[in-house]
Amino acid sequence: MSILVENLSYSYGRKQVLKELNFSLTAGFNVLLGPNGAGKSTLFSLLTGLFETGYGEIKICNVDLIEQKRSALRLMGVVFQQSTLDLDLSVKQNLLYHASLHGISPVSALKNIEPILEQLQLSERLNDRVRQLSGGHRRRLEIARALIHQPKVILLDEPTVGLDTDSRGLIIEHVRGLAHELGICILWATHLMDEVSGDDELILLDKGQVRAQGRCDRLCDDNDTKNVFELYHKLTSSVELM
């Protein structure tokens, strides 16, 4: 199992925002979908070890995130909602700095992600400053960077926020491709239903609870709904149109 979450709860003060979550994810493209306020970012902070929980268990490839945090984090690549790139450094410098934090030499670092840079159309941009890149290319760079230490799991928190429709579409297709080619587990958190495709594994989160989990098209059939939009409206309290 790539990610295992058992009886996970979280409260801000007295306000409980995650309620006994249980789910497991394997390699492939997994979407964490839920309306604003569902608890996606809180869950993300717990999965990345930013928040510590007193309640429940998280395992990354069978490594306990609470008891063996360093080993668990080594298995993980993360793309946060807000960019963490240094705009005044080049693409290559951003990549190599991150690699050095993982104890990876510049040569190995670039070798590890050479095909990925090619695929994400970043190979030609290695010497450009990040400031010169479009929003879409900056996001691609963060995805490539998250793969530099060859993790088994990649977590992305609303990675298409602020991008235009074409860039969004391209990035999600790239990441779906990477999940299948590299055989890794991707968890893509979003509130945008049009980012979900029928064969994605879906976790539907609402008000801190998992309302449904499974292959999206199967969940639609089981719930007698035609598509993810209907499923979302049937199982969540959301009034969003998209």
Ligand SMILES: Nc1ncnc2c1ncn2[C@@H]1O[C@H](COP(=O)(O)OP(=O)(O)OP(=O)(O)O)[C@@H](O)[C@H]1O
């Ligand atoms: N620091 C905090 N203190 C108190 N309540 C918080 C805090 N951060 C988030 N919350 C509340 O926790 C609940 C879950 O928020 P969270 O940000 O995890 O949801 P989300 O699904 O990521 O939503 P969004 O897409 O809007 O970020 C919300 O009701 C939110 O108001």
